[in-house]
Amino acid sequence: HWYLMALGVAPGRQGRGIGARLLSPILRRASDEGLPCYLETQTERNVTFYGKLGFEVLLEEREPVGGLPLWFMARQPVRAE
Incomplete structure (x- = not known):
């Protein structure tokens, strides 16, 4: 699998x-290799962004300290037609 650790775009460019x-x-490479991708986000807006790219929420939790939300997401490989 691929784990996507960090992605950032300057707020004015989002x-x-x-x-x-x-x-x-x-x-595309992960799909070509037949591998799923995983990531986490703490930003609700990002859940929508990643959803448009084919990711689905696997689990939503709250951090034990501070109670911040945390979404665990996955995207299965997409076969080219």
Whole structure:
């Protein structure tokens, strides 16, 4: 599997497709290799962003200290047609 650790786009540049373009070659390679991708996010807005890229929420929890939300997400490989 692939674990996606960090992705960031400057706030003033968000919403322009930059994040999706950064992830595209990684997701394509993972799919070509037949491997799923996993990630976590603490930002609800990112859940929607990653969902548009084919990720699904596996688990939503709250951190024990501070109670911040944490979403665990996965994307299965996509077969090219």
